[in-house]
Amino acid sequence: MDDCIFCKIIKGEIPSYKVYEDEVVYAFLDISQTTPGHTLVVPKKHVKDIFEYDADLAAAVFARIPKIARAIKASDPAIEGMNILNNNGEVAYQSVFHSHFHLIPRYQDDDFRIQFVNKQEQYDDAKYQAVLDKITKQL
Ligand code: 5GP
Ligand code: ZN
Numbered sequence: 001m002d003d004c005i006f007c008k009i010i011k012g013e014i015p016s017y018k019v020y021e022d023e024v025v026y027a028f029l030d031i032s033q034t035t036p037g038h039t040l041v042v043p044k045k046h047v048k049d050i051f052e053y054d055a056d057l058a059a060a061v062f063a064r065i066p067k068i069a070r071a072i073k074a075s076d077p078a079i080e081g082m083n084i085l086n087n088n089g090e091v092a093y094q095s096v097f098h099s100h101f102h103l104i105p106r107y108q109d110d111d112f113r114i115q116f117v118n119k120q121e122q123y124d125d126a127k128y129q130a131v132l133d134k135i136t137k138q139l
Contacts, residue, residue: 001046006098010044020068024060027068035112037072037105047099049088081106
């Protein structure tokens with residue numbers, strides 16, 4: 001895609017700190033370095049978000065992630081874990097509309113925060129079932 005910043009990075013038209021490349025993915029340091037080693041794994045094929053993947057592309061892209069994740073983890077003994085995030089849609093904090101996976105290494109006492117709010121007390125069996133029915137009838 002002509003006006004896509006990640007397509008330009010993949011083609012080498014915009015410089016990047018390349019972590020890994022093969023025929024399916026391009027991985028590079030996220031400019032923001034939320035934590036040291038923060039890496040983006042991007043399919044070379046321009047897909048906007050997770051809703052545009054077919055099963056083969058999803059399988060091929062995710063097949064590359066463990067190897068890259070292990071290399072990042074092995075790069076620094078201070079890395080104790082990793083969040084893998086994929087934002088889809090502006091409401092979900094996607095800002096670049098060429099799909100990508102964030103690999104965010106985690107260190108003791110780093111300042112990266114994600115909050116999962118537990119709303120379990122607002123749900124009874126009927127409410128779980130209603131939510132479930134709406135989803136499963138689309139599959
Ligand atoms: P999103 O918010 O879409 O999930 O993530 C987009 C990410 O792309 C952000 O974390 C941002 O720092 C990163 N980013 C945006 N522009 C560039 C760029 O030109 N180079 C690199 N390396 N990262 C970028
Ligand atoms: Zn693109």
